[in-house]
Amino acid sequence: MADSKSTKNTTRTPKAHEVLDFERPIHELEGKIAELEALSSDTNLKLGGEITPLKHRLNRLVQEVFRAISPWQQVQVARAAGRPLCEDFVEGMCDELVELHGDRNFRDDPAMMTAIARIGSHRVMVVAHRKGRDTREKIKAHFGCAHPEGYRKALRKMKLAEKFGLPIVALINTPGAYPGIGAEERGQGWAIAENMQAMFALKVPIVSIVVGEGGSGGALGIGVADRVLMMEHAYYSVISPEGCAAILWGDAKRAPDAAKALRLCSKDLLSFGVVDAVLEEPVGAAHRAPAAAVQELKRVIIEQLDQLGRVPMAELLDMRFKKFRAMGTLFADAAAVR
Amino acid sequence: MAWERFRKKRDVPEGLWLKCKKCNETLFKKDLEAVLSVCVHCGYHFGLNARERIATLVDPDSFEEMWSDLRAIDRLGFVDKEPYTVKMTKAEAKSGSTEAAMAGVGRIDGLRVSLCVLDFSYMGGSMGTVVGEKVTRALELAADEGIPCIVVACSGGARMHEGALSLMQMAKTSGAIQRLADRGGLFISLLTNPTTGGVTASFAALGDVIYAEPEALIGFAGPRVIQETLRTELPEGFQRSEFLLERGFIDRIVARKDLRATLAQTIRLLAPQPGCNAGSNGGSNTGA
Ligand SMILES: [Zn+2]
Numbered sequence: 001m002a003d004s005k006s007t008k009n010t011t012r013t014p015k016a017h018e019v020l021d022f023e024r025p026i027h028e029l030e031g032k033i034a035e036l037e038a039l040s041s042d043t044n045l046k047l048g049g050e051i052t053p054l055k056h057r058l059n060r061l062v063q064e065v066f067r068a069i070s071p072w073q074q075v076q077v078a079r080a081a082g083r084p085l086c087e088d089f090v091e092g093m094c095d096e097l098v099e100l101h102g103d104r105n106f107r108d109d110p111a112m113m114t115a116i117a118r119i120g121s122h123r124v125m126v127v128a129h130r131k132g133r134d135t136r137e138k139i140k141a142h143f144g145c146a147h148p149e150g151y152r153k154a155l156r157k158m159k160l161a162e163k164f165g166l167p168i169v170a171l172i173n174t175p176g177a178y179p180g181i182g183a184e185e186r187g188q189g190w191a192i193a194e195n196m197q198a199m200f201a202l203k204v205p206i207v208s209i210v211v212g213e214g215g216s217g218g219a220l221g222i223g224v225a226d227r228v229l230m231m232e233h234a235y236y237s238v239i240s241p242e243g244c245a246a247i248l249w250g251d252a253k254r255a256p257d258a259a260k261a262l263r264l265c266s267k268d269l270l271s272f273g274v275v276d277a278v279l280e281e282p283v284g285a286a287h288r289a290p291a292a293a294v295q296e297l298k299r300v301i302i303e304q305l306d307q308l309g310r311v312p313m314a315e316l317l318d319m320r321f322k323k324f325r326a327m328g329t330l331f332a333d334a335a336a337v338r
Numbered sequence: 339m340a341w342e343r344f345r346k347k348r349d350v351p352e353g354l355w356l357k358c359k360k361c362n363e364t365l366f367k368k369d370l371e372a373v374l375s376v377c378v379h380c381g382y383h384f385g386l387n388a389r390e391r392i393a394t395l396v397d398p399d400s401f402e403e404m405w406s407d408l409r410a411i412d413r414l415g416f417v418d419k420e421p422y423t424v425k426m427t428k429a430e431a432k433s434g435s436t437e438a439a440m441a442g443v444g445r446i447d448g449l450r451v452s453l454c455v456l457d458f459s460y461m462g463g464s465m466g467t468v469v470g471e472k473v474t475r476a477l478e479l480a481a482d483e484g485i486p487c488i489v490v491a492c493s494g495g496a497r498m499h500e501g502a503l504s505l506m507q508m509a510k511t512s513g514a515i516q517r518l519a520d521r522g523g524l525f526i527s528l529l530t531n532p533t534t535g536g537v538t539a540s541f542a543a544l545g546d547v548i549y550a551e552p553e554a555l556i557g558f559a560g561p562r563v564i565q566e567t568l569r570t571e572l573p574e575g576f577q578r579s580e581f582l583l584e585r586g587f588i589d590r591i592v593a594r595k596d597l598r599a600t601l602a603q604t605i606r607l608l609a610p611q612p613g614c615n616a617g618s619n620g621g622s623n624t625g626a
Contacts, residue, residue, distance in 0.1 A: 177539075179559030179567050184577055187587045189538035189558035196512035197544055201520075216496070216505055217539040217558070224509050238496045238505040238536070243563070248418040248498070262501050263414045272413065274502045321513045325474070327506040328467030332409035 011282075011289050018081040018287075022073050026065060026284070029058050062284040072256035074265050075241055077233045078212045083287035084294060086128035086171040087113060089211055092294035093301070094119055094126065100157060106186065109150030111141040111178070112222075114157040116166070120302045122309075125161030127154045127222050128171035131212075144213070145178035148191035151221045155195050162202050167305050170208040170222040175240060177218030192221040199224035200321055205308035207301060210234045210275070214264075226311075226320050227304050230266045230275040231293070233285045237264035273327060358382050374594045383551050383594055385531065387433065388440035388457035391490055395598055396444035396453070403442040405475055408468045410437070414501050422499040425461070433459035438493070441472040443479070446488075447602035449609075452480040455490040456537070463493035465537055466500040470507025473541055477514040477525065486524040486609050488601065491542040494560075495535020508540035515544045524609045526601065529556050529579070529588065547604055548588045549597075550579040556588075 013034075019027045033054050040047040069077065077083070084092070091097065094117040101108040113130040116123070130137075131144035154170075161168050177188055199206060199222075208225035214236030230236060237244075244258035245251060263269075266278040279300055282289035308316065354367050361380035370377075374394050375384040386394065392401050409426075416422040430436055438461055441454040454476035456463040463469075473489055480487035496504040518525055527545025529538075531554035538558050542548075550556060557577035565572060575581050582588045592600045 177558065179563045181564065181568070181572065181576070184557050184559065184564070185585055187543075187585070190543040190587055192539040192558070193508075193512060193541070193543035196509050196540065197516045197519075200513040200516040217508060217536055220505060220508055221539075224513070236502055236505075238501055239498055244498050261414065261416050261418065262498070263416075264501065269502055272501075272503055274506055321517060324506060324509045324513050327510055328470055328500070328503040330411055330413070331468065331471075332411045 011284075012082065012287070014080075014082050014287060020073070020076050020080060022065060022069065026058070026062055029054065029061060033058065059283070062288070066284055070256065071235075071259040071262075071265055072241065074233060075213075075235050075255075075259050077285050077287070078235045080285070080287045082290070083212060083233075083285070084290045085131050085133065086173045086211060087130050087133070088290065089171055089294055089297055090115065090117070090126055090128055092291070093298035097126075100160075101153075103149045103153035103156055105152060106149040109147050109153055110137070111144055111146040111174075112150030112153050114153055117169075119169070119298060119305070122302065122305045123166050124169045124305070125157055125166045126169050126171070127157060129174040129218075129222075131173060142178050144174045145176060146174065146218060146221070147178050147180075147183045148186040148188050151177075151191035151195050154222050155191075155198055158199070158202055162204050165204060167205040167207070167308065168202065168225075169301055169305075170206065170225060172208060172210045172214055172219045172223055173212035173234075174215045174218045175213050176215035177221065189217075192217045195221045196224050200324075201317070203313050203317070205305065205311075205316060206320070207304045207308070209279070209297065209301070210236050211297070215240060224320070224324065226308055226316055226323075227277070228275045228323075229277050229279055229300065229304070230269055231279045231286065231297075232266050232281040234266060235259075235264040236266075236269050236274065237262050276323075359384075376594050381552065381593070383531065383553065385458055385492070387459040388435060388455040391455045391492075391530075392440065392444070392453065394594065395488075395490075395601065396446055396451075397448065401442055401444035401453070403440060404479075405441055405472055406436060408437065408471060410466050410468045410500060412499070413503060414499065416499040416501070418499075425499065429461045433457065435460040437468045437472070438463045438465070438497075439469040439472045441476045443483075443485075446598055446605070449602055449605050450483070450485045451601075451605070452476045452483070452485055452487045453490075454487075456492040458492045458494075458532075461497065463491075463537075464495060464497035464504075465493060465507050466497035466504045467507060469493075469497075470504070470510050473507075473511045474514040477511070477518050477523075477541075480525070481518045481521045481523050484521075484523070484610070486526060486605050487518065488526045488528060489541055489545075490528045490530060491533040491537050492530045493533060493535070493537040493542075495537055505536065508536045511541040512544060515541060519546075522610050524605065526604060528597070528601075530554050532556070534558065534560050543587075547590075547608065549590050549592045549600065550582065550588045551597075552579055552591055552593055554579045556582055 096118040099115040113128045115126045117126050130141045132138035132141040206225040207227045210230040241255040241259040242252045245254035269275045282292045286293035358377040360382035363379045412422045435457045527548045529550040533556045
């Protein structure tokens, strides 16, 4: 149902209010180029000689700026307005899509999107955090923070996928599971824990991708998979940098220090063996070229599903557990490691 | 996730006398130990470290500690006010525990069990790689030996200083529980004050049977986080054992003095028969 309609394969210039502080030099140069281009078309002046070198400079500048970003800037990129949300990835990469609602128990949680879909030749169950595109949607979805019923909705749909042999594609983008009275009353901890345990037993291939924010338990609640991937400019962390800073320094404004200490960038997670692979993003990150990012994710998911589809199920389940079993098994006393 | 939040409220008695946190009565420390650190006036359950907890649960001299030499390494190079390595050294000196969990095998009323107990006195019982590994090994040992596994939760959540590796212990332990379940093993989760964050959202919530001590704080998000997010007062008794029992998330509240007997009874009535109590010491592989 959702074709890649709005997504032409071009670069997107963030709107002025969306520009991140460290992107300002890029934004200024882009403005200058746009001005010259407008002038050129209005006046029929041939300004190509001036524009072309500026465009080269822009390319170099974008590369330089993004090569040098700090962990805290990285977190800001993962949250950037204009960066494709899970719902953008889902709509952009699925060739067919039927959204299914509800946990058949308490209510439909808009912060969790579940759908049967086709990606290339693969029938899949999509499970994804939804942050919402506009203010109304964002409020409904609690800015991507799911309640227990959201995790239970995901589990119900994943079991449906297992029944009919559909692989599961889980897209992660959440600041964390919702911290509230209702969420606690309905067993937030229980919902997340039960999802993780169940995902170790699901007899279908599972691919999960952290596309934006990988916010602690709220991310992991749909994050157990045969292949765990992470986009280059996503982050994945045990606690938000703000929360960590508030606890360790008593000051949430020290979030940049916490972001650095937590080692939450994709290259860190890859080095720890927490993610299996990192998906390169277009130069200047996905928010500057959303369509290209969506297509790359689609290509990688198809590739992963092709590979996983050839592995016998018993082996797949065994490998799934062993992957997580091996995480955090380096200890100070080598003699203690069995 | 935020174990340090609890640091100032530690329940460790100091000196000869202490005041009950709930009823404010003065208690003689020596007397308190004899009654399992429960206030004789109001029933308030004081915190226990792992060693003390194990002593209240297992048959005398039956506990054999395992994997005691596991120590975390500082993979992240984590520094806040001091390096993580320094923090660990201090935590060990202060608590007398080498990590935030102690595991091994022991007997409860003659029944052999695999046991892992979290230790709040060491960095708030926070779950890093060592805690995750000990819980996992305890579950695996239970599966291999065909004995029940009991894990006593007491933790502020995942340990920030080991970053995503701490987070992944949630998945690792949950997977190990599924493995034990595949082999028909019994897992009993005991929740004590406090159990929050990533510990609640993983193994603590996955017991075949879940027991809790009275009035323990149990939840995913810490009360302060919720209060700050919602900017509202929390309901009376929110996130306490009684609140969770009422809402159906724990099987039973068990007072400390009844824990041993209840655990033994649960194992006799529920554990798989053939593997049960394969060892000596009389017992109940034919049911109680
Ligand atoms: Zn008292």
